[in-house]
Amino acid sequence: MALDPQTFLQTLEERIGFTNKDKHLLNLYADWGKQIAPEMSDHFYSYLNRDSEMSAILNAKEGRLHRLKDTFIQWFYEMFTGIDNWGVSYAERRWRIGLVHVQIGIAPQHVVPAMATVIYHVGKKLRTDGKDLELYDALSQICMIDLAFIEQAYVEVSSAAVLKETGWTEGLFRRLIATGANSIQGVNR
Numbered sequence: 099m100a101l102d103p104q105t106f107l108q109t110l111e112e113r114i115g116f117t118n119k120d121k122h123l124l125n126l127y128a129d130w131g132k133q134i135a136p137e138m139s140d141h142f143y144s145y146l147n148r149d150s151e152m153s154a155i156l157n158a159k160e161g162r163l164h165r166l167k168d169t170f171i172q173w174f175y176e177m178f179t180g181i182d183n184w185g186v187s188y189a190e191r192r193w194r195i196g197l198v199h200v201q202i203g204i205a206p207q208h209v210v211p212a213m214a215t216v217i218y219h220v221g222k223k224l225r226t227d228g229k230d231l232e233l234y235d236a237l238s239q240i241c242m243i244d245l246a247f248i249e250q251a252y253v254e255v256s257s258a259a260v261l262k263e264t265g266w267t268e269g270l271f272r273r274l275i276a277t278g279a280n281s282i283q284g285v286n287r
């Protein structure tokens with residue numbers, strides 16, 4: 099079940115249709131991305147801070163929010179540069195971000211709406227600055243790829259932990275999940 103970040107990235111790119119044209123467009127607007135990143139970071143954290151659960155996590159440690167704002171700026175800019183043209187470093191960086199969120203115990207329910215906030219604000223900014231709408235599509239795609247990394251981390255970490263602890267096979271584990279889902283939902287398929 100171990101995930102290879104680079105293979106995962108390639109699979110997502112093909113699935114979503116994130117092409118060289120999209121990458122080129124993002125590179126072209128990297129300076130703009132860098133310029134608007136602090137504003138996007140402010141929007142992002144004021145959204146998270148409005149929720150009491152997320153706010154408690156963000157402010158649990160001295161200086162965490164401040165550090166996170168800088169981390170976000172870097173993350174946002176990397177969507178434009180692709181770090182190493184969306185190669186091994188990009189994939190490993192995104193995988194690490196996923197693992198960090200699982201480790202901290204941020205529930206996955208928070209992550210999807212948070213990414214939607216990024217897409218909403220970047221779209222708004224793009225229109226105000228009169229930028230190419232194709233850039234919006236490219237950005238939405240890379241946001242979805244980054245999101246898939248975080249979401250997948252939850253599954254991978256929990257599965258690996260259960261398999262290690264119990265010695266179950268993957269097949270047995272999957273059957274138990276299917277049975278569990280049936281009994282919770284009361285759905286017989």
Ligand code: HEM
Pocket residue numbers: 146152153155156159162165166169170173194195198199202204208209212213216244
């Ligand atoms: C679009 C979704 C999100 C993105 C792109 C994102 C981005 C990041 C990045 C880049 C890091 C640094 C990871 C590292 O250390 O390598 C991080 C850490 C963290 N994120 Fe997120 N994040 C997202 C959602 C959330 C949500 C919903 C919360 C909820 C409160 C959250 C809270 C945190 C916390 C507490 C840390 C660790 C800070 C520390 O080092 O003390 N993030 N995030």
